Amino acid sequence: MMNLKTILIVDDEKSIRDGLKVLVPWEEHGFHIIGEATNGREALVIIHEQQPDIVITDLIMPEYNGLELSETIQQQYPDTQFLVLSSYDDFPYVTEAFKNGAIDYLLKPTLTADKLLAILKRIAKKTTKKELFFAEEDRLSQHLNRYLSGYPIEEEYLLTQYFDQPNYYLIYTNLLWYQNKQQVTAYLKQTLLKKVALKELFYLIETTECGLIFTSHLPYELLHIELTDTLRALKRIEPDLFFVLSPVTHSLESIKNKIQLLKNESHEQYFYFKRHIVLKEEDFLDLNTFEEFDTKKYLRSLINEDFHLSITRIEDYFNSTIERMPKPDLLKQETSNIFYTLFSLLLDFCDKPADIQLLKQTFLFKINQVKYLEDFSLLVLTTLEELRILIEDNQIHHASENETIQQMTQYIERNFQKNISLTTLADTFHFNYNYVSKLFSQHYNTSFTDYLNSIRLNKARHLLLTSDSNLSEIADKCGYADLSYFSKLFKKYYGTSPSKYRRENQL
Incomplete structure (x- = not known):
């Protein structure tokens, strides 16, 4: 049975959509229309669910026009090809569509079945070649995955033969950090290195550790810049995007060891680099130092109910500790212990324990979920400020109550x-x-x-x-x-x- 190329038609005019559907006998020429949409927003839902091979889209549409749609397709669905429909007055938009990756354009007033089929067959031929190429790459990637996972493979020479030179780079990421894992892997496989790599292979081990091994003619520093620029588009979709780029290595064995190193250390580095897209391995922070909290002084201030001093000691500790770059898990654990003690004593001290209890539950939950140092610091500071306010309100309340009691006592003594x-x-x-x-x-x-x-x-x-x-x-x-x-x-x-x-x- 013929493998039909799937097509989605996007146009706000029903007459255009209906006309295209009957313009040619689609199945006879190897195509199948899977659906239609009246604007780009409807189209994206269908694209996400059905992954069409080709999108035929109008440019001028309400809500979400063809230019916006073409940009999203290029960024999120690189496997999907698209061509645009336009009028004579739309030419400036056509130019922008080509910048977004459009294969071709068709003028509505001169559209014929022959013109449409000629373009679609050219696209189909291109996508078929692309599929064959990626099928071969997928086969090699499977060999690579087995090799990196520690299995002996007889085809190791196929990998070295494919790369054709013993100067390898490695980029690494972890799919646990992302919402749309398929989107990230698709971007890696088909988009990322087309400008900078001579040869590349995608790898995925242990279901989450993934990236690319590649060769490139670019020097390390320039390669880092190019990769960062290329990944900016993906960061708009996945804000927590984070890759590590290794220096050049000279054997597949060293690449295997490098991946293990990055697996062990990248998650901790990720905590400290919220603003980075691609981190060079040489820029890893030394996360071996950790300063113990002075528990004796802290507990003394708590026992004396000098909570303002307790909060000041916490602030001073974190200001000092963060500068020393501790490991994130140790930092979070120590923070949870310090705040748990503070919350527990405040529950007995304050007149509104429900407010303290809610703040305690919220903080202890969030501190374990926080991904970055920047967000960690904000959480600690805002929680301490909220505690200060609760403590001050409690003290003011007590002072007000004392004054009220004094006035009542005087009234009773007089009457x-x-x-x-x-x-x-x-x-x-x-x-x-x-x-x-x-x-x-x-x-x-x-x-x-x-x-x-x-x-x-x-x-x-x-x-x-x-x-x-x-x-x-x-x-x-x-x-x-x-x-x-x-x-x-x-x-x-x-x-x-x-x-x-x-x-x-x-x-």
Whole structure:
């Protein structure tokens, strides 16, 4: 059965789409129309799902025009060829489309079946040759994958024969870093080195370690620049893009050892190079140093509830440690330990533990997910600033509560002889009843009623010893209308009746 080349038609005019579908007997000439779209945005959905061989697209369309579509196809779907439909007035757009990789263009007013078929057959022939070439490359890549994975292969000479010179470069990346892994590998295989490599082979080992082994006529520094420029387009799609370029090596055996080295070290280097696209191996940082945190001083400041000093010690430590470039996993683990201790003590200290608990959970989750030093530093600094605010709010709240308690205490001492209650205080100071009750309980470690009785009975005791007033008068002056209740309460507090207390203690 003939292997049909698949075609997608993209045009906002239904008459053009319908006309193209019936213009030629597609299957007879080796083509099959898999779909149609009214604009570039619809087209991208179909391209992503069905990967057509050829796209025939109009240039001027609403929402997402043909130029935008052609640029995206070039960047994300290098296997897909495209030609553009245009009117006479669209020529400036045609020029831009060719810059984006268009194979050819067709003028709508002069479009015929013969012209369309001639261009499509030329594209089909080109893609067929390309497929044969890549099939051979894929076979060699499989040999390379087995060789790099440590398996003995009899065809090693095919690899050395293919490269044809013993000066190899290596670029390495890890697919774990990317969202669209297929897109990255397709870009590597078909786009990346066309301008700079004499020969190249794609490798993929352990399902994630991948890159290219290649030879090039360019010197190392210039090669680095060219690779960086070429990969910028891919970085717009994969913002976490990160490659390592090795210096020239002179045997496949040394390439195998180099890949193992890069596998072990690249992930840690990746943490420190958010802005880099291609990192030269010679620019690797030395990540062997690590400074221990002064736990004794830190814990002392926490025990003393000097949380501002604790935060300052954390800041000073990280400023010093980051300059020494520790290994990311060690840095994250130490950070988690330091902050866990701080959060745990603040949960007991602050009046709003729910806020601390939420911040704690968020921080401990994010610190393990963070990919770059830049983001790590921002997370630490913003978390410390949020903690400062919570601590200050808590201190202000305590200061405000202390002032409120002092004012309430003065009010009680001036009005204890009146019929006052928690409701009276809540109304007088414009607070919620439950808040006033809780405030008394926390500050005096007793209930409002017990506190008021202690004030009244202490005043009664003073009057018993310094005045000639009888017991009923003293009870009334101290806020007790019932003499019997007053006497009973007095005995409960002081272990004796009011009259006996006066006899035994009055001078």
